[in-house]
Structures are given as structure tokens and as C-alpha cells.
Amino acid sequence: MSAELFHSVRLDPEKCVGCTTCIKHCPTEAIRVRDGRARIIEERCIDCGECIRVCPHGAKRAVSDPISIIDGFRHKVAVPAPTLVSQFDRAGVDQILSGLLKLGFDEVFEVAEAAELVTTATKALIGGGSGARDMPRPIISSACPAVVRLVRLRFPSLLRHLAPILPPMEVAARIVKQRIHAGEEGVGVFFITPCAGKVTVTRSPLGYACSALDGVIGLRDIYLPLRAAIGEEPPERLARASRLGLEWARNEGEADSLGEPNSISVDGIGNVIALLEELENGKLRDLDYVEALACPAGCLGGPLTVENPYVAKARLRKLEAEAPPSGASPRPYEPPSLQALLWTEDLRARGALALDPDSNKALKMMEEIEETIAGLPGLDCGACGSPTCRALAEDIALGKASVFDCVLRMRERLREISEELR
Amino acid sequence: MKLRFEVGGEDFSLAGKASSELKRALGQLGVEPEQVRRAAVAMYEAEINMVIHAGGGIAEAEILADRVSMVLSDSGPGIPDLELAMTEGWSTATDYYRELGFGAGMGLPNIKRNVDEMSVETSVGKGTRVSMVVRFGGPPAGGGS
Numbered sequence: 001m002s003a004e005l006f007h008s009v010r011l012d013p014e015k016c017v018g019c020t021t022c023i024k025h026c027p028t029e030a031i032r033v034r035d036g037r038a039r040i041i042e043e044r045c046i047d048c049g050e051c052i053r054v055c056p057h058g059a060k061r062a063v064s065d066p067i068s069i070i071d072g073f074r075h076k077v078a079v080p081a082p083t084l085v086s087q088f089d090r091a092g093v094d095q096i097l098s099g100l101l102k103l104g105f106d107e108v109f110e111v112a113e114a115a116e117l118v119t120t121a122t123k124a125l126i127g128g129g130s131g132a133r134d135m136p137r138p139i140i141s142s143a144c145p146a147v148v149r150l151v152r153l154r155f156p157s158l159l160r161h162l163a164p165i166l167p168p169m170e171v172a173a174r175i176v177k178q179r180i181h182a183g184e185e186g187v188g189v190f191f192i193t194p195c196a197g198k199v200t201v202t203r204s205p206l207g208y209a210c211s212a213l214d215g216v217i218g219l220r221d222i223y224l225p226l227r228a229a230i231g232e233e234p235p236e237r238l239a240r241a242s243r244l245g246l247e248w249a250r251n252e253g254e255a256d257s258l259g260e261p262n263s264i265s266v267d268g269i270g271n272v273i274a275l276l277e278e279l280e281n282g283k284l285r286d287l288d289y290v291e292a293l294a295c296p297a298g299c300l301g302g303p304l305t306v307e308n309p310y311v312a313k314a315r316l317r318k319l320e321a322e323a324p325p326s327g328a329s330p331r332p333y334e335p336p337s338l339q340a341l342l343w344t345e346d347l348r349a350r351g352a353l354a355l356d357p358d359s360n361k362a363l364k365m366m367e368e369i370e371e372t373i374a375g376l377p378g379l380d381c382g383a384c385g386s387p388t389c390r391a392l393a394e395d396i397a398l399g400k401a402s403v404f405d406c407v408l409r410m411r412e413r414l415r416e417i418s419e420e421l422r
Numbered sequence: 423m424k425l426r427f428e429v430g431g432e433d434f435s436l437a438g439k440a441s442s443e444l445k446r447a448l449g450q451l452g453v454e455p456e457q458v459r460r461a462a463v464a465m466y467e468a469e470i471n472m473v474i475h476a477g478g479g480i481a482e483a484e485i486l487a488d489r490v491s492m493v494l495s496d497s498g499p500g501i502p503d504l505e506l507a508m509t510e511g512w513s514t515a516t517d518y519y520r521e522l523g524f525g526a527g528m529g530l531p532n533i534k535r536n537v538d539e540m541s542v543e544t545s546v547g548k549g550t551r552v553s554m555v556v557r558f559g560g561p562p563a564g565g566g567s
Contacts, residue, residue, distance in 0.1 A: 157455040157459035280445070280463075281441060282466065282467070353446075354449070359451055359453075362450060362452055366423050366447060366485070367423050
């Protein structure tokens, strides 16, 4: 499979019963039910994980690495998403991080610590002093990979607004490999992720060529072993990240971390789409920064998390208050320059929604689609396996479905046939 | 291909539907993102204008392989001084719409900035007809804008 087409979100055909829940919830209409099973249209999937969240049969899952992946490395470093520390009741950050060490990791580097550097880089970008190109306003956060993929697919005119800054997990991995353990062999860096999108972006990065991470472990997969490993407060302080980094796990966290009043925070994929529509219509141009997160409550609501996102948010706020002040913990490395945190590749629109590369052909298909829609019931019931009547009409134009996939049209046809036979 | 939308004058929450549908259609045609954006902004502004000032009307778009023509016609009050309405920052929007964040007087000038051709026919007491064209230009230059 080519790197570009790698997706973490997959279907388990054994568990799929062919119901229409996922097709109705997919924000990019990337799923169809055909022959009684859901199928993902790879070019359209943005790995947001909505289908994982809604599938009543657990048939959608995120492919990530097993914990055993760490065994192949001499020095194993865990880089947990800041979301991790919000998932455990009555455990402080130090207890949770030392739990990771008991599971076989040799070292822990909090992504939250790297997120503080991303905050600094973003501030510089907003202020115009980052060394990056001049940015059209508002600048849209690129921390959520599902949002970056959504912009590329559905809002390509906004690509220039995306902050060209590496995501915190990537910054964390690079600090570990290139600064703390520069030149060392056998160092493995493993991200503990709250979502599928961050697995995908590690295999097919957006804005940079290659990830420094050696593996991505789903938070859900490590939860139980880690829970069992969490014990007493460790003698030495492991947590270095301040409030400014921990905040990145929740909605409004980036804006809080930036201290940027001229910003807006939006979470939940439907809300993000509505806001991007407004931006594309030329509104909200007086804002400086848009924090847009695909999951409700931000990463805390990721499809691979365990705890209720709002409970997790309350806990995180408490941990934010207890965290050391920014700059209080000595860093055992020289932090990278702001320039080193910038993207090295431009994101291009992919035109994945075009019906045909030939615009005359596409135009003809669009006319066919309008004609087909006029003959469909307009109930958007999904029983045909396409999410809406319009989507069915598009699938018919693309030669992927028939008008008799529509159960109502089929019933009419059967009635006609039985009349004829009478 | 032709698209036609009745833009209601009462329900402000539905405003923006024509531009959103137009955007989807142009995306399916494979039009360059920047041209899609320009057409969508023009349609959106014209739609909003029609809701705020004219109590709604009809929005039509004809999509060809090389351009989109948009015509928005209403039976509203008309524009008494077109030259003034084309001036940046000038507005007659009511306080209600200003509170909603509209009425900065950006409507017509903003449309003009985003389209390749624009004409406004207006008659006081009878209505207004705004015609706009966005051309898609040559083959994709790559990299959008």
C-alpha cells in the first residue's frame, strides 16, 4: 500500500452487519455499504474516527502498533499525548509516567513538553516573527491531523491558512532522537495516541517527509496494563511539562496556551466544517488564530480514549493547576530553533472530489446526477448503502451503483412488473 | 449545468445554502480551489445582500467548463445610489443585521473584488439583478492560489 493511501481507520468485515450508521455519520461521505458490508473510499477518508465512535458493532477500528513493538529496540522511549494523564482517576502525572517505566519503557518524554515549544512557534507565527512566509488571517491550527486532511479535501482554498508547524508529537520525537540521544543506535520512540488520525499522519506525514517516531500505540491498548502498573508517587519528579503544554489536550487549550484573545476555538467535526465554510465564504478575516479540533472536547474526546471526555477535561484542569510553572524544570537538551519546527513541504490540494479529470466529462456527469436526483425519493434513508440520495446519484454517475439500489424505486419497479404480469 | 435556489427572506439561518451548493458542484467539476473560493464568496455576499435588503429572491448559477455565471434577482426596494453602494464601508443595513455581524458595507465591493465580470441592474421600488462571472482560467497551474 502506498504511503499516501495508508489509513489507520479500517473495517473489520467479520463484525460489520451492513447497517447504515457509519455512512450517515461520515463527515466526508467516504463510506458506502455494498453487498452487506461497509467499504471505505480511501481517497476521501480523513481518519477522523467518527465511524469508530458511532459503530454499534465495534466493526470500525484504528490500526496502531502493539505494545510489543518496543521489544525490538535497545532504549525505549514513550512519548505520551497529554491526553494520557487525564484518563486515570486519583493518579498524578508522576505516578502515570512512572507506570510507563514499569511497563518496559526506559524513558518518558511528555508530548506536552514539546507542545510548549509549538506554542512559542505559533506565537511567533501570529506575530510575524517565525521566519515562515506571511500568513493570511486567520491562521488555522494544524495540530489536528483530521482537520488538516479535511481542509485539503473539502476546503483547499484554506490550505494557505494552515500553520506550517510540526505537530507536538513529532517535535517530541525529534527532540528525543536528535537532541537527547543524538547519534545513538537502537533508540525507539513510541507515541501513545488518543486517535487514529495521529497514527495515519505518522505513516503518511502532512507538511514533512518522514516521521521520527518508530511506532504509535493506541491509548486504549495500553490503558489496562498501565492502570495495573500505576503505583505510589515515585521518589523523583518525572513530569516537566507546564500548564502551557498540558492544555493542548483539550478544547480551548491552544488558545489558552497562546494567551491569544483574538482567536476562536471549535471542536467536533460538524462544528469544524461549519466554521471552515464561514471562513471560505470570506468571513472572520479579522481573527488571528483558529483552533479547530475534530473530536468533541478536543483530543480528550479522541476515539481511542477510555474516559468520558468531560470527566477527563475536569481532571486535566486540575492537573494543569498542579503542573510546574513553564521553564521551572531544567531541560536536559538544547531546545530546537523555531525554524526547525516549521513544515518542510507544502500541502497541495488533491482534487479527490472531482468526478472526472476531464471537466467536460465531469460537467456531463453532473447533469446526469441532477436528472437522477429528480427521480429519487429524497428521503436520504441510506438503505441503498449511499449516505444520501445525492450521493447515490453520484455513485450511479460513477458507475458504482444502480438506481434500483434505491429500495423505494425497486418497490415501484416490482409493482410495475406485477401489473404487467396480471 | 444550471442550479437554481430560492433564497428565503425570513430565515436567515438558511442563507449561504446557494454558495455552499455551488462550491460543492465546482469541486466536483475539478475547478481550482482559488476559483471555487472566489465564486463562493461572490455568491455568498450576493445571497446575504438579498436576504438583508430585499427579503429574499432567486439565485441562479450556470456552470460551464470554463466559467460560472451567477445571477441573483429580487423584487426588493432597489438601490437608489448604485455608485455609493459600490463604495467600501457604506451600508444601509438595519441595526438587527449589524448586530449579527453584517452590514459592514462590504457586500458589492467585495463581490467586485472576487469576480471577473459584474453588472448590477436596479430600479427603485422594483428590484435588483446582480450578474457575476468567474472564469476558471487555463489548465491547473498547480498549487492553487
